[in-house]
């Protein structure tokens with residue numbers, strides 16, 4: 001089946017869905033992220049963000065260097081909640 005290519009595996013977002021929102025006029029990675037939740041999964045966009053940027057670049061005919069990536073917020077990698085809990089109670093990260 002054409003265009004059933006999953007781009008964001010964490011949130012199961014397909015290329016077709018990404019193209020549809022770009023055609024609706026959402027032309028920034030941040031907008032696409034907020035609407036589809038791609039980039040908000042377990043990997044926090046490390047797997048899909050660049051692919052989505054390339055799709056956006058191709059469809060909007062702007063160089064990939066001009067695509068603005070959403071700002072990253074800590075934690076940059078998923079960490080176990082017990083690590084955060086330990087940090088909060090002791091004030092130290094061990």
Ligand code: FES
Pocket residue numbers: 007008009010011038039040041042043044045046047048049
């Ligand atoms: S593949 Fe998109 S957030 Fe992980």
